[in-house]
Amino acid sequence: MEYPGNLFVVAAPSGAGKSSLVKALLELDAKLDVSISHTSRAPRGQEQHGREYWFTSEEEFRAMAARGDFFEWAEVHGNLYGTSRAAIEARMAHGDDVVLEIDFQGALQIKQLFPYAVLIFILPPSWDELQQRLNRRGDTAPEVIAKRMANARVEVAQAQNFDFVVVNAVFDTAVFDLKSIVHAQRLKYAAQRRNRSAVFKALDLP
Template sequence: MEYPGNLFVVAAPSGAGKSSLVKALLELDAKLSVSISHTSRAPRGQEQHGREYWFISPDEFRAKVQRGEFFEWAEVHGNLYGTSRGAIEARMIQGEDVVLEIDYQGALQIKDIFPYAVLIFILPPSWDELQQRLIRRGDTQTEVIAQRMHNARHEVAQAQHFDFVVINALFETALFDLKSIVHAQRLKYASQRRNRSNVFRALDLIED
């Protein structure tokens, strides 16, 4: 089913800058809202329940899976992450554009369920730069960084299945590219016909 609102799904390997780019995009675009995912992991740093994630126990998470409450879910780095189907659909039915930050597994699941979703993959400019970004975080152990670099090799290969790829070498350029994708999606014929129906009627492109 196609909804009035658009769904943008952004994925990337850990350290590529996905969260920072999405946060900056939301500050620039008042028409976009972010969907808060559920996770079984503990909060990190200043993260708060209901802001970055809904933090729940592994048992609570699996119960939601059994009830079919998630649009998609996946295990990433040993933790469970999932997206509430009802929350997203309610927003899109109202015409809101929603952006999701999830891993590639969840993104591909959503594309199967909702083919109109726009999938965007964020790439680092190089392996060395990705590793340096993980180190600069300062809160990740050496063995964890090594595991994430190993996982990134597989994750980056999945970019071929996405609609758009943004290379985050220079943050400002990557943000411009991300914003351009959102704007272009809104200018597609189907979106314009749906959201600017008064113009289309005036031009006899829609019959009353």
């Protein structure tokens, strides 16, 4: 089903800067709304329930998945992550543009269910830089970093299956690129026909 609103799906390996980029994008674009995912992992640092994630137990998460409550869900780094189907569909049905921050597995699932979704992959400028960014976090054990670097090689290989790729070498440039993708999507014929219906009608456009 095609909804009035756009769905932007952003994926990246851990440490590529996905969350920071999406946060900056939301600050620049009041028409965008972020979808809060469910996860079975524990909160980190200053994370709050209902702000960064809906934190649930693994048992509750799997029960929700069994009921079909998730648009997509996947296991990432040993934890479960999922996107509420009802929340996404309700927002898009009202014409809202929604952005999701999820892993590549979930992004590809969504593309199958919702072909109109716009998939965006964030790449680090190099493997060395990705390693340094993970190290700079200072709150991750070396063995966890090693695992994430190994997973990153699998994740980066999936970039070819996405609609757009943004290289996060210079943060401000990457934010501009991300915003440009959102703007371009809104200027597509179908989107303009929905949002500027009076103009299209006056010009006898189908």
